[in-house]
Amino acid sequence: MIDVRDLDVELGGMAVLDAVSTHIDEGRFVGLVGPNGAGKSTMLRAIGAVLKPDAGTVSLDGESVHDLPSRAASRRVATVPQDTSLSFDFDVRDVVAMGRTPYRSRFRSSVDPAGEEAIERALDRTETEEFADRSISAVSGGERQRVVLARALAQDTPILLLDEPTASLDINHQIRTLELVRELADEGKTVIAAIHDLNLAAHYCDELLLLSGGRILESGPPERVLTEANLAEAFDARAVVSRHPVTGAVYVTALPERGGDREGRVHVIGGGGTVSRLLYVLSVAGYEVSAGALGEGDSDLETARLLGLDSVAVEPFSPIGSEAREAVAELIGAADVTVIGDCEVGTGNLANLECARASDALVVVEDRPFAERNYAGEAARELYGALVERGTVVGSGEVLGAVASAMERNP
Numbered sequence: 001m002i003d004v005r006d007l008d009v010e011l012g013g014m015a016v017l018d019a020v021s022t023h024i025d026e027g028r029f030v031g032l033v034g035p036n037g038a039g040k041s042t043m044l045r046a047i048g049a050v051l052k053p054d055a056g057t058v059s060l061d062g063e064s065v066h067d068l069p070s071r072a073a074s075r076r077v078a079t080v081p082q083d084t085s086l087s088f089d090f091d092v093r094d095v096v097a098m099g100r101t102p103y104r105s106r107f108r109s110s111v112d113p114a115g116e117e118a119i120e121r122a123l124d125r126t127e128t129e130e131f132a133d134r135s136i137s138a139v140s141g142g143e144r145q146r147v148v149l150a151r152a153l154a155q156d157t158p159i160l161l162l163d164e165p166t167a168s169l170d171i172n173h174q175i176r177t178l179e180l181v182r183e184l185a186d187e188g189k190t191v192i193a194a195i196h197d198l199n200l201a202a203h204y205c206d207e208l209l210l211l212s213g214g215r216i217l218e219s220g221p222p223e224r225v226l227t228e229a230n231l232a233e234a235f236d237a238r239a240v241v242s243r244h245p246v247t248g249a250v251y252v253t254a255l256p257e258r259g260g261d262r263e264g265r266v267h268v269i270g271g272g273g274t275v276s277r278l279l280y281v282l283s284v285a286g287y288e289v290s291a292g293a294l295g296e297g298d299s300d301l302e303t304a305r306l307l308g309l310d311s312v313a314v315e316p317f318s319p320i321g322s323e324a325r326e327a328v329a330e331l332i333g334a335a336d337v338t339v340i341g342d343c344e345v346g347t348g349n350l351a352n353l354e355c356a357r358a359s360d361a362l363v364v365v366e367d368r369p370f371a372e373r374n375y376a377g378e379a380a381r382e383l384y385g386a387l388v389e390r391g392t393v394v395g396s397g398e399v400l401g402a403v404a405s406a407m408e409r410n411p
């Protein structure tokens with residue numbers, strides 16, 4: 001159990017950590033997230049007794065880490081620093097063996113019965129065995145990062161502190177490393193890791209601590225911490241938070257700032273991925289964009305959600321019910337311009353197109369000619385034909401211009 005109480009750290013005359021308090025239970029995997037310079041490394045260094053705080057305490061199972069003799073502290077906490085460069089030229093296996101230092105006597109060439117096994121196990125779990133006999137100066141940056149993790153594992157501590165453990169790793173090893181760290185936590189280790197990739201952090205960690213300007217802005221399960229408001233405050237970034245469609249984990253997408261100069265509301269009718277790009281382009285241009293109705297599972301709906309747009313969702317592959325129809329009518333009523341994407345004119349879209357009739361300013365995207373589309377019967381064809389006649393028909397590359405003109409005509 002780690003208990004951090006009112007931690008203050010000043011560096012170079014600046015308050016880097018300001019009254020930081022938190023409590024971490026055994027076997028938890030906690031992700032430390034926050035912008036550059038927030039104080040993540042400093043917090044890890046203070047918890048790992050690498051740095052003495054100016055005020056406050058860090059207790060491990062009730063004992064102050066800063067009062068423990070260094071060997072005792074090293075048997076409790078292992079740290080993998082951000083900078084893994086080593087200034088000596090040992091073989092990888094010897095570097096990993098250094099993790100056993102806290103268990104070796106300085107006076108006798110004494111025995112560390114668990115040592116060999118711990119070293120082999122650490123090499124095995126970090127997949128560094130294959131280059132164990134190579135010099136540490138002859139491995140890549142990412143391989144070295146795994147070696148330093150192996151050294152920390154060989155240290156066999158109940159607490160593991162990792163400062164950006166995946167920073168120089170390829171995508172495969174990022175996942176493998178975090179899977180390993182997850183396993184270690186499930187086996188009972190308490191892990192705190194500074195992680196820049198919010199989505200990896202959300203997927204693997206039990207809890208997140210969001211640090212900003214040396215203070216904890218939020219802590220708790222990923223869905224509580226990674227909110228649009230918290231991300232805006234901590235990172236000064238526009239981001240939308242959704243659920244990853246495959247893993248179900250909280251998923252953050254950082255967006256470019258809205259262009260800002262385009263004003264007005266645009267409603268988009270699409271489906272089957274025909275308007276995903278369009279939703280993005282209109283939204284980034286600055287418009288308030290809404291979409292729908294779209295079937296659950298439709299990639300256009302996923303995009304709308306990722307972009308944080310107003311959308312109407314319905315059961316997939318079924319006609320749009322009266323409630324959804326009303327919602328669509330309301331969005332179209334509020335919009336200055338309605339855009340019909342290059343989508344199917346099938347049963348699914350029929351009610352949307354009927355609602356679009358009410359729009360005073362219609363832009364119709366036609367990458368495929370009228371005749372080549374699929375229609376759900378003659379009535380659908382007629383309805384669509386009527387909309388085409390009333391609207392401005394453009395290719396998908398010209399939509400932004402067409403929307404701007406329609407806005408001007410319909411202020």
Ligand SMILES: Nc1ncnc2c1ncn2[C@@H]1O[C@H](COP(=O)(O)OP(=O)(O)OP(=O)(O)O)[C@@H](O)[C@H]1O
Binds near residue numbers: 035
């Ligand atoms: N030795 C030092 N002297 C003065 N200021 C320092 C020192 N070490 C760190 N800082 C400052 O303390 C702040 C916090 O640094 P820290 O490394 O803890 O941030 P971080 O959240 O880990 O950042 P990053 O994501 O960039 O690694 C930064 O503004 C940094 O410039």
